[in-house]
Amino acid sequence: MIQAAYDVIVVGAGPAGAIAARKAAESGMDTLLIEKRLEIGTPVRCGESFELHTASQYLEDIPNQPWVNTITRYFSIHNTKGDCVVVPPISPSIICDRKIFDREVAYTAANAGVQVLVNARAESLLQDQDGAVVGLKINCMGSPLDVYSKVVIAADGTESQLARWAGLKSIPALSDLYVGTQFLVSGLSGQIRTDTSHYYVGEAIAPGGYVWVFPKSADTANIGIVISGDRAEGTSAQGHLEGFLQEVFPRARSVLGQVTGGIPVTGGLKRLVTDGLMVVGDAAHQADPLTAGGIVLGMVAGDYAGTTAAQCIREGDVRAQSLSRYEKRWRERFGKQQRSLRTVRRMLTKMDSDLLDGLIRTAAGYDMTRISPAKAMIHMLTKHPRLLIEARVLINSGLIMK
């Protein structure tokens, strides 16, 4: 079934890998997508929420897909004191069933001509005498074999080892890693809104992170937490989440599912390519450094990498210099934004909890659908002069214009 050689091998059938493989195949490349799990999409490691607008570039008619549970049109941000500010985001969010979603995205790759294989694990790189990657040692359904390719795309997620084997250092500082867990909780009728993604912030709730409540139906929701990896030693992420549930949703007693994981939020690896190899998605630390959302960013990276791989193969040059067109394109679109969001996360992590609570209380008094962000910011500054110190961080990060 498996060939001895392909143009492109993609490792990892998450959203980043599936789109990378699909784009390579759509550009005429003979492409293999391997996944070590027995079933694509499980176990889920995700809050299952993504932004509709960008994702629509890759999937048709999303709102009507069977894997969509709810569509939220508001964000509500809560502090530890019970105040809450409602913000209309730029694009609605899809809350999905990722088990089905991931398989569906992989199916679109298969449909575009990609050979998709589960129970196929990349075990090490095949490299030529100069260190260029020329294929992989794979364990496919129990049999070890060598498979050659012109380009390998590493989309092997948080636990990525391919990038490391290729010499692209990929170990985040614990302060640049979110660790989290999530329960699928029932018995929430009347306590949540299905049109709203709820976020809870504050040191007492989630040190260096936040809690989310994403409605799956009128009665069920993904209630999850991420905390900063360097603040997880005393009480675990799960311990914090259990505390939150007891406090805020004491009547919800059933947990229908659990998800656990870590998301590197460095804003991106320093180098995304080496000779014959490209890294995308969580493996490349491309998730949003503030929210840890990585589905859509992974798909865009997959798109850029798959397309670039095909171009380079056609031109007959798959050295790092040539493949780095992918890296350049990614950085041009997201580089500044990723750096800014990381700066903001660091600022929020250090922010005094009273100030954070106060800001949300003040903002709760505004009608965010009518007031411009600039005006809200000025009001905030007059009410919370201490914010001036923090505002400098925001300005330096480029998120607020001087």
Add this chain to the structure above:
Amino acid sequence: MFNLRKTTRARNSNALLHHVAIDQDLCNWCGACVSVCPPDSLFLYEEWLAIDHETCTRCERCVKMCPVHALHMAAGSPESTPS
């Protein structure tokens, strides 16, 4: 089991004094610890987390960050804790 290793580092001198122990009952096989291990001593199989005690430097990064506290430092040699 560790055929993934390209090089095997020298055995750690503290190897027999303490080691990282995995509570496979608590572990959710999420792979987060794999991403923070400097010497690449952890590997996640489908539903099994494996550790290479030979290369582990006992830096405790994985122990500190595990979202469900499934790892701890245990006294004695790795063989003393079944995992």
